[in-house]
Amino acid sequence: MKTKSACSTIRKFPVSFKRSLLISFLFLATQNGLFAQDPALPPTNLGLANVYDGMAGKPGFVFQGYAQYFQTHRLNNGSGNNTQSNLKVNSLLQMNQLIYLSPIKFLGANLGFTILVPIVQINASNLNGAAPNVNPAVLGDLVQGTALQWSGRKLLGKPFSHRVEFDVNLPVGNHDSRYNINPSPHLWAYSVYHAFTMVLGNRTSLSSRNQFNYNANFIGTKARAGAYYNGNYSIDYAISPGLKIEAAAYYLTQFNQDSYDGNSHYYLNQPGSNNTKERVLGYGPGLAYFAPNGVLVEAKVFFETAAKNRFEGNRPTLRIAVPLSK
Numbered sequence: 001m002k003t004k005s006a007c008s009t010i011r012k013f014p015v016s017f018k019r020s021l022l023i024s025f026l027f028l029a030t031q032n033g034l035f036a037q038d039p040a041l042p043p044t045n046l047g048l049a050n051v052y053d054g055m056a057g058k059p060g061f062v063f064q065g066y067a068q069y070f071q072t073h074r075l076n077n078g079s080g081n082n083t084q085s086n087l088k089v090n091s092l093l094q095m096n097q098l099i100y101l102s103p104i105k106f107l108g109a110n111l112g113f114t115i116l117v118p119i120v121q122i123n124a125s126n127l128n129g130a131a132p133n134v135n136p137a138v139l140g141d142l143v144q145g146t147a148l149q150w151s152g153r154k155l156l157g158k159p160f161s162h163r164v165e166f167d168v169n170l171p172v173g174n175h176d177s178r179y180n181i182n183p184s185p186h187l188w189a190y191s192v193y194h195a196f197t198m199v200l201g202n203r204t205s206l207s208s209r210n211q212f213n214y215n216a217n218f219i220g221t222k223a224r225a226g227a228y229y230n231g232n233y234s235i236d237y238a239i240s241p242g243l244k245i246e247a248a249a250y251y252l253t254q255f256n257q258d259s260y261d262g263n264s265h266y267y268l269n270q271p272g273s274n275n276t277k278e279r280v281l282g283y284g285p286g287l288a289y290f291a292p293n294g295v296l297v298e299a300k301v302f303f304e305t306a307a308k309n310r311f312e313g314n315r316p317t318l319r320i321a322v323p324l325s326k
Contacts, residue, residue, distance in 0.1 A: 038258055038267040039223045039275050040310070042169065042185035043118070043140065044213060046280075046316050047250040047302050048095065050234035051288040053207045054197035055161045056149045059110060060325025062142070066095040067318045076307040078275035089311060094119040100151060109148035113222040114165075116143040120183050135182045137174030144168050150314065155198060162196035166219040171219060188216040203238040222261040225275065228254040234286070242290045249283040249302050279308040282315060296321040 048066045056062075060090045096119070101112040112116045118140030147165035154160055169191075173184030193211035200206055209232040215225045229252070236246035254277040260266035267276050286300030298319040304312045 003318070010018060015310055029040050036248060038270070038273065039218060039225045041225050041228055041252075041254065041278050042187060042189050042215060043120075044191075044228075044230045045211065045232065045250075046252065047232055047248060047282055047300060048232060049195075049209065049298075049319060050207060050232050050248040050286065050300065051236050051298050052197050052205065052296070053209050053232065053234075053254040054163055056099075056110070056151055057110070057294065057323055058325070059101045060323065060326075062099040062318065062321060062323050064097040064099065064321045065319075066093070066097070068093045068095070069316050070311075070313055071315075072311045072313045073078060073304075073309075074312050076310065078273065078277070078309050080279075080306060082306045086129075087124070087125070087131065089124045089132070090121065090313075091123075092121045093326075104149060109150045109163075112147040112149050112163075112165075114145040114147065116145070117314070118143075118183075122181055122183065124181060125241055132180035133178075135174055135176050135179040137176070137185055139173045139200070140183045141173040142170045144170060159199040160196065162194065164194050165192070167191045167193070173219070173290065185218070186220075187218045190214050191214075204236065206235050208233045224259045226254045226256040226258050228252060228278065236288060242292070243289060244288040244290075246286040246298075246300070247283075248286045250280070250302065251282075252268065252278065252280050254278045260274065276309060278310050280304055280310060281306045294323045 048068060059163055070091045070093075072090055075083045075085045075087055077083050096117045097114060099112065099114045101110050119138050120140050121138055122134045124134050145165045145167040147163050149163045151161045151288045152159070153162070167190070169187070169189035171186050171188060175182045175184040175186040186211060191213040193209055195207070195209040197205055197207040199254065211230050212227070213230070214227050217224045232248070232250045234246045234248040236244040238244050257264040258276040259269050267273055282302035282304045284300055284302040286298060288296065288298040290296055296319070300317045301319065302315040304314065
């Protein structure tokens with residue numbers, strides 16, 4: 001529970017401040033009849049993996065590392081308009097993923113398991129007023145996934161590999177109620193996605209990941225962010241045997257309004273708030289290099305547009321996949 005002085009300071013931030021990229025949530029408990037602050041969506045995969053996302057190698061262990069920098073340019077309201085706020089919240093994410101693809105078959109697919117460990121550094125600034133205080137700790141929530149991987153199949157006569165995975169967000173990261181922004185969103189969350197790669201020809205392939213997400217209440221509160229979809233997409237062309245250029249994109253859209261104590265109209269009753277749903281589209285070019293030893297390096301930069309109820313900016317992204325098994 002925040003003190004009155006802390007609440008009054010934070011209420012000076014625009015309502016749409018709740019939308020802060022890869023980071024936690026901002027929640028003000030009700031006090032003296034004041035509304036709780038509308039919560040932000042928890043972190044998700046925005047363009048971390050694109051090229052050959054639906055493919056997997058032989059059974060064994062693979063390490064994937066991701067680095068993604070988010071640089072804020074503007075803060076958009078629920079209508080998609082620039083709020084003209086000078087508030088900036090930037091982040092640097094290092095995601096570490098260990099994958100184990102087993103030889104065990106189920107429904108014709110290989111059973112696989114993964115664990116993701118995010119390390120995120122966040123900073124906030126505001127040229128014209130107070131900025132939210134940020135937890136200096138860096139550990140985000142762990143994500144555990146169980147997958148079924150189908151490899152070497154055919155679709156419409158083309159090579160086709162795909163995967164279905166169920167993920168659970170484990171709220172074990174750094175979270176401290178003394179801070180407005182934390183590396184951990186402090187909630188249980190569940191998602192399921194389907195990723196595929198289709199080889200269209202000798203030089204071209206198409207990949208996509210489509211993910212659906214459901215959030216529980218933020219721990220210790222009655223606030224719940226709405227369910228949402230996020231997807232990654234790419235088409236690539238080989239300019240040499242090991243080097244591909246790609247056009248990549250991601251999209252996020254929230255299905256239903258955020259709620260408080262089961263009431264989906266709660267935040268809509270706040271002055272100036274007629275929509276709590278988030279949306280953003282990112283797109284940009286990329287390069288992917290496949291080394292002879294099986295290592296994949298993918299570098300991209302995404303430019304965001306069409307954002308609603310969240311920050312809009314750029315996301316330079318690096319992905320490295322390293323097979324650990326012979």
